Amino acid sequence: MLEKKDTALEKAILIGVITKTQDEEKSEEYLDELEFLTYTAGGEVLKRFTQKMDMPNPKTFIGTGKMETVRQYIEENNVGTAIFDDELSAAQERNISKILNCKVLDRTNLILDIFAQRAQTSYARTQVELAQCEYLLPRLKGMWTHLERQKGGIGMRGPGETEIETDRRIVRDRISLLKDKIKVIDKQMSVQRGNRGKMVRVALVGYTNVGKSTLMNTVSKSEVFAENKLFATLDTTVRKVVIQNLPFLLTDTVGFIRKLPTQLVESFKSTLDEVREADLLLHVVDISHPNFEEHIASVNKILGEIDSSDKPTIMVFNKIDAYKAEPFDATDLIAERGEEHYSLAEWKRTWMNRVGENNALFISALNKDNLEDFKKRIYDEVRDIHVTRFPYNHFLYPDYDYEKLDEEE
Structure with a gap:
């Protein structure tokens, strides 16, 4: 799951909200940090978008009008990545991806990507992969559209097992394996500390x-x-x-x-x-x-x-x-x-x-x-x-x- 990134900077935009609990000054501070995170991950921020609202839109995080403005900017400037300052739900991520037609990340995904780049030892890589799997699990739905169900026919009638269920089972098994691996390494490190x-x-x-x-x-x-x-x-x-x-x-x-x-x-x-x-x-x-x-x-x-x-x-x-x-x-x-x-x-x-x-x-x-x-x-x-x-x-x-x-x- 850990991938090396190209040296070329990816064009990106940042999107944040100004709410009752996060005023304009605070939002600007968080976006400054998000821009530094983007630079660390290998991206170049072209523009920031913010919107004042009581709370983030449950479907698209920001309003439809602002989303259209963002979409036009992405299309006109050939932007490949839109990064949101707060964690997106699985539904929000899918809806936004369909509208913007580009890679959509949130702060969590971005930090996970940086951790994946920076992890050097087997222990750190295992910890990062575990975090990635746990982040990915609720977001599997809609990530694959080439098959809805396994093919029917002789011996295959009935509901069968959907591809998404297969993928979830694979990820859950991987999470269990990684947790066991971390326990083993923890014991080794505990012995080292004792020594x-x-x-x-x-x-x-x-x-x-x-x-x-x-x-x-x-x-x-x-x-x-x-x-x-x-x-x-x-x-x-x-x-x-x-x-x-x-x-x-x-x-x-x-x-x-x-x-x-x-x-x-x-x-x-x-x-x-x-x-x-x-x-x-x-x-x-x-x-x-x-x-x-x-x-x-x-x-x-x-x-x-x-x-x-x-x-x-x-x-x-x-x-x-x-x-x-x-x-x-x-x-x-x-x-x-x-x-x-x-x-x-x-x-x-x-x-x-x-x-x-x-x-x-x-x-x-x-x-x-x-x-x-x-x-x-x-x-x-x-x-x-x-x-x-x-x-x-x-x-x-x-x-x-x-x-x-x-x-x-």
């Missing part, structure tokens, strides 16, 4: 494309794939890192995204076991993104879904070098300012620092800005966890206050 002993585990979490892999490469001196595209990393990567004399395990995980498809949350929950079993989370945030507050909320929501919201967490605001210098104020960044970037002291006076209980870190993983403070903070946190786990390792931590630890016990 790592009691080393402190630190996991990088965050929205997609915030620089987790770049930070991983910088700190661990490894070669994890990093690119300015969404979902550059799908496969969980674990590296042993040593800061000063202290070893620990650092994990890079798949990035999160708003409106993350349910199928992917479910199929990738096992990958996020690394997050569940981590002793410390580094929540990496792209501070240069205009909607980073919403990204933080999205990540926190998913951490709650995988029972990891109560773990010790350090907020790491990355890409301070890319932050657009707006007028500055120490509390809300609105007063006038002449310099291009802010100093570390100024960052620490902003409300972002209070998000991390006055312990947030401000860095640039790409330019290695403030990485020494980052390493020192991680060292202190990991050391405290390690000393609690191995309270009498005086040779490793001769300067640690063990009397304080005994009092706490």
Whole structure:
């Protein structure tokens, strides 16, 4: 089911709605993200279409008048793909395809396609295929029109088994097989995690494309794939890192995204076991993104879904070098300012620092800005966890206050 895409960019249009729960500004933000997803998948967005409505049309998602406008544009500009910002039902997808006479995708389908391109290991490919099958199952009706039923005749009279039922059975069997395969791999990975002993585990979490892999490469001196595209990393990567004399395990995980498809949350929950079993989370945030507050909320929501919201967490605001210098104020960044970037002291006076209980870190993983403070903070946190786990390792931590630890016990 996983296919490689051509290098040529596909012409695409984007379609979204403005509703009571999603105003014009929010709709524009989602379409910006959808355009980046399209670019990541290998597409070129020619135009966006939006429509104000109380709720999406149950038959065609948008109204008939707007649909006709879209159809004309597609025909005149030879557009091959129409991408909708929200998940379409099977009926909506069929109806829209008949009207537009082009490939119709929704956000879920697009993300699944990107995951299919990016999956490198057998485990990731299995998880993506499972999500694809679960997405495909309710949409099988109408995908094939060459046969309604198996041919009749001698020995074949009666209703028989329709082709759609045959296809559904095949897909269900495939889903069952993939789930069994994932269970086997999960057991193997659980054994691997157990074999790592009691080393402190630190996991990088965050929205997609915030620089987790770049930070991983910088700190661990490894070669994890990093690119300015969404979902550059799908496969969980674990590296042993040593800061000063202290070893620990650092994990890079798949990035999160708003409106993350349910199928992917479910199929990738096992990958996020690394997050569940981590002793410390580094929540990496792209501070240069205009909607980073919403990204933080999205990540926190998913951490709650995988029972990891109560773990010790350090907020790491990355890409301070890319932050657009707006007028500055120490509390809300609105007063006038002449310099291009802010100093570390100024960052620490902003409300972002209070998000991390006055312990947030401000860095640039790409330019290695403030990485020494980052390493020192991680060292202190990991050391405290390690000393609690191995309270009498005086040779490793001769300067640690063990009397304080005994009092706490």
